[in-house]
Amino acid sequence: MSKRIKNYEGEGLKSADIKEGRVPTEKWRPRVKFAWSEGIAIGRFLEELKKGRIIASTCSKCGRIMVPPRTYCENCFKPTDGWKYVKDTGTINTYSISHLAADASRLKEPILVAIIDIDGASEGMGIIHKLGEADPKEVKFGMKVKAVWKPKEERIGAITDIKYFKPMKEEKR
Ligand SMILES: [Zn+2]
Numbered sequence: 001m002s003k004r005i006k007n008y009e010g011e012g013l014k015s016a017d018i019k020e021g022r023v024p025t026e027k028w029r030p031r032v033k034f035a036w037s038e039g040i041a042i043g044r045f046l047e048e049l050k051k052g053r054i055i056a057s058t059c060s061k062c063g064r065i066m067v068p069p070r071t072y073c074e075n076c077f078k079p080t081d082g083w084k085y086v087k088d089t090g091t092i093n094t095y096s097i098s099h100l101a102a103d104a105s106r107l108k109e110p111i112l113v114a115i116i117d118i119d120g121a122s123e124g125m126g127i128i129h130k131l132g133e134a135d136p137k138e139v140k141f142g143m144k145v146k147a148v149w150k151p152k153e154e155r156i157g158a159i160t161d162i163k164y165f166k167p168m169k170e171e172k173r
Contacts, residue, residue: 039071040071041057041068041069041070041071041080042068042069044069044083045067045068045069046157046158046159047157048085049155049157049158049159049161049162050155050156050157050161051155052088052149052152052155052161053085053088054067054085054086054087054088054118054147055067055069055083055084055085055086056068056069056083056084056085056086056118056120056121056125057069057070057071057080057082057083057084058080058081058082058083058084059073059075059076059078059080059081059082060081060082061073061076061078062075062076063122064122064125065084065086065120065121065122065125066080066121066122066125067086067118067121067125067126067127068127069083084120085120086118086119086120086121087118087119087120088118088146088147088149088162089118089119089144089145089146089147089168090116090117090118090119090126090144090145090146090165091116091117091119091142091143091144091145092114092115092116092117092131092139092140092141092142092143092145093114093115093116093117093124093126093141094114094115094141095112095113095114095115095131095139095141096112096113096114097110097111097112097136098110098111098112098113110136111130112130112131112132112134112136112139113128113129113130113131114128114129114130114131114139114145114165115127115128116128116129116145116165127159129147129159129162129164129165130163130164130165131145131164131165131166131167132148132163132164132165132166133148133164133166133167134166134167138167139167143167144167144168145165145166145167145168146165146166146168147162147164147165148162148163148164148165148166149161149162149163150162150163
């Protein structure tokens with residue numbers, strides 16, 4: 001016959017015991033420092049952004065022009081073997097109106113986040129970025145947009161070297 005324990009010795013802790021200091025506690029904040037190696041393809045991409053250009057990698061087998069660049073073509077299962085500058089204009093593939101900031105706090109003015117198919121790259125190749133100088137009511141799928149770059153001296157080789165993409169004015173014929 002097994003003996004069941006009905007009363008455990010000691011006392012269970014409640015979170016109030018910790019909050020109100022009834023039990024010894026220790027607080028510490030880990031100092032987690034980490035670095036990320038951007039790799040060959042993204043490294044080149046970021047370097048070119050600093051110069052105000054968008055670069056793609058290419059695959060000579062299937063002819064795809066890929067942006068952001070990657071070192072390997074998943075269609076052909078082989079390394080990419082070329083580079084090509086693409087334009088800093090594109091088309092809104094899809095977008096979202098966000099009322100929340102990155103820390104989940106509510107924004108007074110919503111931000112527009114879009115996937116932009118870059119002109120000169122293969123179909124469906126695009127980057128995620130913010131839209132600016134854009135009225136949320138007027139933004140549409142398929143709208144043409146253009147990068148707004150930071151001034152040269154402020155660029156650091158980051159995706160934020162492009163401030164945002166803004167709608168292009170319709171060309172008059
Ligand atoms: Zn390929």
